[in-house]
Amino acid sequence: MPLLKVHKLTKSFGGLTAVLNVAMELKQGELVGLIGPNGAGKTTVFNLLTGVYVPTSGSIILDKGDAQQELQGLKPHRICKAGVARTFQNIRLFKDLTVFDNVRIAMHKNVQYGLLSSFLHLPSYHREEKRISEATMELLKIFNLDGKKDEYAKNLPYGEQRHLEIARALATSPSLLLLDEPAAGMNPAETAQLTELIKWIREKFNLTILLIEHDMSLVMKICERIYVLDYGILIAEGTPDEIRSNKRVIEAYLGEDVGDV
Amino acid sequence: MKGTLSAQLIRKLILVVLAYAIVQLLISVNIINDYLQATLTTICINIILAVSLNLITGFTGQFSLGHAGFMSIGAYTCALIILKNPTTYNFLLGTLLGALLAALVGFLVGLPTLRLRGDYLAIATLGMAEIIKIMFINMDKITNGPRGLSGIPRFVNWTWLFIFTVGTVLLIRNFLKSSHGRACIAIREDEIAAETMGINITWYKVLAFVIGAFCAGIAGALYASYFYFIKPDIFGFLKSVDILVMVVLGGMGSISGSILAAILLAVISTLLQSFSEIRMILYALILIIIMIFRPQGLLGSREISLSAFNRLGKFFAFEKEAK
Ligand SMILES: Nc1ncnc2c1ncn2[C@@H]1O[C@H](COP(=O)(O)OP(=O)(O)OP(=O)(O)O)[C@@H](O)[C@H]1O
Numbered sequence A: 001m002p003l004l005k006v007h008k009l010t011k012s013f014g015g016l017t018a019v020l021n022v023a024m025e026l027k028q029g030e031l032v033g034l035i036g037p038n039g040a041g042k043t044t045v046f047n048l049l050t051g052v053y054v055p056t057s058g059s060i061i062l063d064k065g066d067a068q069q070e071l072q073g074l075k076p077h078r079i080c081k082a083g084v085a086r087t088f089q090n091i092r093l094f095k096d097l098t099v100f101d102n103v104r105i106a107m108h109k110n111v112q113y114g115l116l117s118s119f120l121h122l123p124s125y126h127r128e129e130k131r132i133s134e135a136t137m138e139l140l141k142i143f144n145l146d147g148k149k150d151e152y153a154k155n156l157p158y159g160e161q162r163h164l165e166i167a168r169a170l171a172t173s174p175s176l177l178l179l180d181e182p183a184a185g186m187n188p189a190e191t192a193q194l195t196e197l198i199k200w201i202r203e204k205f206n207l208t209i210l211l212i213e214h215d216m217s218l219v220m221k222i223c224e225r226i227y228v229l230d231y232g233i234l235i236a237e238g239t240p241d242e243i244r245s246n247k248r249v250i251e252a253y254l255g256e257d258v259g260d261v
Numbered sequence B: 001m002k003g004t005l006s007a008q009l010i011r012k013l014i015l016v017v018l019a020y021a022i023v024q025l026l027i028s029v030n031i032i033n034d035y036l037q038a039t040l041t042t043i044c045i046n047i048i049l050a051v052s053l054n055l056i057t058g059f060t061g062q063f064s065l066g067h068a069g070f071m072s073i074g075a076y077t078c079a080l081i082i083l084k085n086p087t088t089y090n091f092l093l094g095t096l097l098g099a100l101l102a103a104l105v106g107f108l109v110g111l112p113t114l115r116l117r118g119d120y121l122a123i124a125t126l127g128m129a130e131i132i133k134i135m136f137i138n139m140d141k142i143t144n145g146p147r148g149l150s151g152i153p154r155f156v157n158w159t160w161l162f163i164f165t166v167g168t169v170l171l172i173r174n175f176l177k178s179s180h181g182r183a184c185i186a187i188r189e190d191e192i193a194a195e196t197m198g199i200n201i202t203w204y205k206v207l208a209f210v211i212g213a214f215c216a217g218i219a220g221a222l223y224a225s226y227f228y229f230i231k232p233d234i235f236g237f238l239k240s241v242d243i244l245v246m247v248v249l250g251g252m253g254s255i256s257g258s259i260l261a262a263i264l265l266a267v268i269s270t271l272l273q274s275f276s277e278i279r280m281i282l283y284a285l286i287l288i289i290i291m292i293f294r295p296q297g298l299l300g301s302r303e304i305s306l307s308a309f310n311r312l313g314k315f316f317a318f319e320k321e322a323k
């Protein structure tokens, strides 16, 4: 069984069908790309996978080996608990909170003390807070943000905000990580660095990653497989080499450079 | 690390006890006379109200205009119990029951209305408070209708005031410094991001309402058992606005700001007791001025802490040395 199995996933907004009968399978440990022209429905797929939107029809099944769970129709926090985390295309950090708090808040689902302990600061509170703080610092170090832990998220440069979003997603200890255009707005050097980082965290955290990206250099370099979406429909699936030479993909991207990467 | 932590704790504890003892002393030698005591009581009650509304509106981001409704439930519950059977034990029981009832109403109102946002939620909470008020007006046989209840025995003294005020402020402060409290703050910052990061936003919104209502219930009970007299009108729309003014004035998301504002406004309105019309005009003026010069409130979302005082102390010491 694959880690994620998406079957006939469809989402309509009134008259507009943004995603139609999309089928996907992600195996444990894979790094898969999801590409397509503007407005193809990529972000909508992420919103469906994370419960921000409820699918019009279709199913999403997460299978972590020991337990199988249907995700469609679940609230976002339940899906997060099941092990799916994401970043957002339009960065959605907790802007007026510190870098440290942004990550620490995302540890919430694994916090082991109850309300009583939070009111009275019982020993379990102190024990857990210490553990969360340490885990938060560890994550921040990975992203080179430990030196800026007390800064407000909104004051970080753009590239670091994107890094912080990934760190925050990792704090929920996911099995499946969804990255929505992580390199958007980055220069080539930053993108190259991000590429390495994504590869590295996949190993380190034993992740399966699905990644939306317009930067073909990044996609073609690190994705093992790629899905191509156009007008809400999957038009191709395959290795980067197969996708590069696929006629329908070239047509969909007419005017954009896919072939010359 | 551990040593300094407990040393800090002890220092704070000493300060708290000292504050209690000094006021107690001033009361016993009658420097704080009956008149000043009433102001003191108003301040404490307002601190509880403002801090608990700040939890709902400033920290969790849920605009509420119904806090006086929760307060009235605590006031009537406690008043009815001690009118029937005036003992200290019953006063405490009444306070607890009033707080629990207010929390229950907070829960019942919270569940359906918290799907609403911003202005809509404000209107819904306003409606809720009006319904509660009208219920008290119409339950004539029990509540004596619009004429209200008078001759409520006074059990509230400085000791109880101090315990309840410090208690509720500490509980809310502790809560906000926990993962559960941070979940509430995350909701204020960005609901979608919060729920995608594993936070059950409906649960935490309702929780904020329940905790806030519980504390407002306590404040109501203290009010009833200090000022002898309550009637539905006291807990109307204007009272809710009063509380909101304190929260905005002090700073949304600042506990010390709410405390500061509660003290400030109580002092101002006591000074202006004899012309109560001007009091409301002044309120409006103060609000407008603050909105212009400090839209984030007196303290914004910052807190005054003991260490801030320490820093201030060091700063002045340094100044002296420099001279
Ligand atoms: N909440 C919504 N209500 C109505 N229409 C929507 C909504 N969300 C997305 N759409 C529409 O669905 C289509 C797909 O949008 P989506 O954001 O998924 O595209 P995308 O592939 O992520 O594009 P981009 O590369 O520009 O980010 C678009 O036509 C968009 O206008």
Ligand SMILES: [Mg+2]
Pocket (backbone or CB within 6 Å): A042, A043, A044, A089
């Ligand atoms: Mg998109």
